[in-house]
Structures are given as structure tokens and as C-alpha cells.
Amino acid sequence: MSFGKMHVFYPESSEERSTIALLLDVDPIALVRDHKGPSGEGFALEHYVNDRPYVASSFMSVAISKAFRSAMGGICKDKPYLVDRVLPLEVNIQVLPSRGGEAFLRSLFEPLGYQVELKRYELDPQFPEWGMSRYFSVTLRNELKMKDLLAHLYVLIPVLDNDKHYWISEHEVQKLEEKGNGWLEQHPEKELIIKRYLKNVGAFTRLAKSRLSEEEIIDNKEEEVSSNDNVKEERKISLHQQRLNKALDELKLSGAQSVVDLGCGEGKLLKLLMKEAQFNNIVGMDVSYRTLENAKSRLNYERIPQKQKDRLGLIHGSLTYRDKRLKGFDAAAVIEVIEHLDLSRLASFERVVFESARPLTVVITTPNAEYNVKYESLNEGAFRHSDHRFEWTRAEFEKWASGIATKYNYEVRFEPIGDWDVEVGAPSQMGVFKIKN
Known part of the structure; x- marks a missing residue:
């Protein structure tokens, strides 16, 4: 590899148990020659005298993705039935740096279900007054799929590394989005993981947060916090479905023939719209490209008749940037989306929808905060979704x-949307906007 050599070997291999060892032989001279060394020109020796050859760093993530590419992708030709099997796995990492010490290291892995054992090293045993270093030997144990384990390591090792070797670009955002799918959205340290993985580069950090947040809109609209039996029962009949049905009814009553679903997610409202002959031009827009791919799959786009395809479009875009593609629609739907925008960005959203696009009808739904007292497990002042x-x-x-x-x-x-309470109203609220003649 550009930074040295990678070795993979198997100290043991049997039907019952296998050990896979990944060894990196990092060449510090090669790092300088290929301009991959630590950043900063103030101390030239740092390019040659550093911890890169001795620790599990961002180079380890690269090696994992190269050596175990098929496993990370959930592919196994010989034993495909093992791909989705939960296995008892153990990982030993020698040596792992942790900016933030033991507490931070644990905060990354323990929320994912890992048992974490650590051995921290002194800076120098001859000088105990110097204190402890930031280096650990780490053992992780968990029962999970192999592809999930590798994804966790791929993302979290660079988060612990202070001198990541890679350039930050939108490509790194896409990799974080792919490898973090299914777990990063719900991780309590999500924001810190995003910032550290992307070296605190503001533009790309905000982009990653936006993409992951929009995906949470899609995947978790029906997962609002509740331990109240009555509210659980309501969720069984799907509060989100009630929102969609209510929005559909308003769109039909408006007489609209063309509709754009802003923040369309995986296409649940689009699917309802496609069943109505009234709508001849249906477009869904979302900030997450991967989510649009999921919507395309959910809508069976490749298999529907051509006449149906001609009615449907999916576009990649943001709710806070003017977009000429949004102009000319009879109606727009914005279902449980605005509450995921920063308040400072609402003015941009308003201009995009109501000043620039100017559909004849706009349907917006959002949670009713007063109803939160009905959710017994929700602390006072807390939101329904993280x-x-x-x-x-x-x-x-x-x-x-x-x-x-x-x-x-x-x-x-x-x-109102959902069961009405005399004191606090309904769980969701809807605004139906009509342009004046």
C-alpha cells in the first residue's frame, strides 16, 4: 500500500473458531514521500518521528476496507448464509490512541453493545510523575454481524486518531454515510463522531449532519418516544399513516394535478399519490441520495409500466436552497420535516417554498409540543426525537x-392529526396554505 505493507494471516482456523490477524507495517519515510504524513510544517521532524508506525490509526481503516472488502459489503460466496448471522466476535487492537482517554473510548463502543476491556500505558515507567499516555490496548466483545463490526471499526478508529491521513471531501461524507448506516443515526455521540471523522471541517460536517438527519426523518417518523399504553396503541395503527392520509386528502381536495413531496424519504406519500389518477406529475425530493435510491426500490420504479414512470420523478436537493426544478407545481407536501431544520435555516426554507417555488397549495405537518406530556417516558422539555x-x-x-x-x-x-385531547390537542398539527388570487 502507499504507506507501507499490509499482511493478513490466520493463527487459527477451524469450523468452531477462527482468528484473523491484520498487521500493518507502516513506512514513515513513505508517508513523507507520498505527502501522507501528519499535517503542519512548523516541526519538520514530526513527519519522520511520530506514532504512525506503532498505532491503529486511519491507515488501519484503509487496510480493513481493502483486506475485508467483501465482508464489509455483506458478501460471502462460499457461505452466504453467514453474512446475516449474529456471531460472538472478539477484537484485540494493539495499540489504539484515544484523544479523550478511557471515558471517550468507552463512549464510542459501549452504546453499540460492546464489552470493553482496556489497558492504558504510562508515558514512561521510569518517570511515573509524567502520568498516563493516551495509548491503550483494547479488547472488544460483542454479538453482531461481521459486516457491522467492520463498519464500526472503519468509522471509529479514525475518530480516535488525531492525525488522520486523508483529505476531507464530499467523498468522505458519502463513506461516513454508507458505513454509518443503521447505527450512527442513533449513536449518543453522533455529532462528535461526525466532527472528528471529518476533521471538524465545518461545511462537510454540516453536510453529513444534514444527510443523516434527513435519513432519520425517513426511518424514524413513527418511532417517537412513548411508554404510554394508549400512545403505543395509536402507534400500532400508525400515526404517520394518519399524517399521510390527511395530507393526501388535502392534496386531492385542492384539485392539484402536479405535486412535489419535499423531504420525500423512502416514498410513502409518493406511493399513495401514484394510486390517484388525478395526479399526472409527481416528484419527490430528498437531501439523501441513498434514500432516493431506497425510494426508487420501494416504488418498484424499474418494473412499473412506462406510463407510470412518466408520472413520477425523484430529484436530489435541499429544502434550504432555491431550486428552479421546484417551480410550476400545483401543490407541495412537507410532512414532519421542518422540525429537523435549524431555526436559523427556516427563513431560507420559507423563501425556497413560498417565494421561489410558489405552489398553489402547500401542506405542512409538524409535531404538537403540547402533546408531549402524554408520553410518560419523555422528560420535561425533551423532544420526541433526538x-x-x-x-x-x-x-x-x-x-x-x-x-x-x-x-x-x-x-x-x-x-389536527391523531387522537384529540381536550387539554393538549392532537399529537401532530397541519397547516394548509392556499395562494391568494
């Missing part, structure tokens, strides 16, 4: 929506 940037009461939502209507020449009415 990625929500805000949650509005009915009065707050109506004030915001009425302000938009006045500013952009719309009229708006409000509808």
Missing part, C-alpha cells in the same frame, strides 16, 4: 404559519 431542532406548540406553529401566509400572500387553515 434530531428535532425544535417542537412547537399549536400557538407557536400558528403564529409562524400565519406570518408566512401574510408575507407571501397565502391564506392558511389548521387541522
